[in-house]
């Protein structure tokens with residue numbers, strides 16, 4: 707794809723997000739749309755956000771569970787970028803107004819104090835990490851009907867990343883088996899999803915290893931200071947105004963938050 711086409715798509719997706727007006731999928735409109743083009747669009751879109759006073763705070767891995775890949779009919783893990791404006795603090799009310807069709811999913815997250823570059827081992831990931839969290843990711847695709855035709859569509863759209871919420875930082879995690887934690891998400895007191903952290907790439911640490919490999923393919927690395935959302939253990943659930951969401955991850959704790967406001971009318975929910 708030409709450089710100006712990549713820039714145009716990044717700008718359209720940026721506006722789709724800020725105006726809460728979804729766009730149609732690009733892989734249907736452009737013949738030559740490579741994975742590398744898609745990550746370049748993602749980076750261009752993040753640069754647009756940095757120009758609006760946002761700051762990169764970390765990365766997300768997505769499509770790390772078979773259930774999620776099936777739900778979205780996509781074939782491989784991908785990554786996106788997190789900025790400071792995407793963080794919703796626990797206890798804050800999340801507003802549906804200005805969002806398109808948000809969904810929520812239960813995750814595990816890490817915080818790193820050293821760089822991680824290229825092929826890294828499980829031990830190196832744990833050595834670089836100073837804390838683990840129960841986490842929630844709020845996805846909000848900028849595409850109509852929350853539908854894609856390809857991985858390239860999703861990657862260009864920062865892998866549907868919209869917001870995230872972290873629980874308490876658990877610094878004493880070395881004795882915890884991160885690959886076998888029960889996870890349960892409730893909405894208004896009812897269990898809406900339950901799973902195990904082993905659904906996240908078999909082990910959330912493996913998801914970080916995969917992220918480092920994907921970054922290395924673009925001559926990039928995971929920087930010290932980053933938060934990483936390792937991926938969801940279950941399919942995502944549509945968010946509705948008035949919901950009280952609660953996530954409990956065994957040994958990592960519980961997160962609660964409330965959903966307020968109204969979603970823009972006229973958008974289809976997936």
Ligand code: 0L1
Nearest residue numbers: 768769774778860865866
């Ligand atoms: O797993 C995820 O974080 C989602 C990545 C993109 C696919 C989707 O929009 O659900």
Ligand code: MG
Nearest residue numbers: 768843937938
């Ligand atoms: Mg996710």
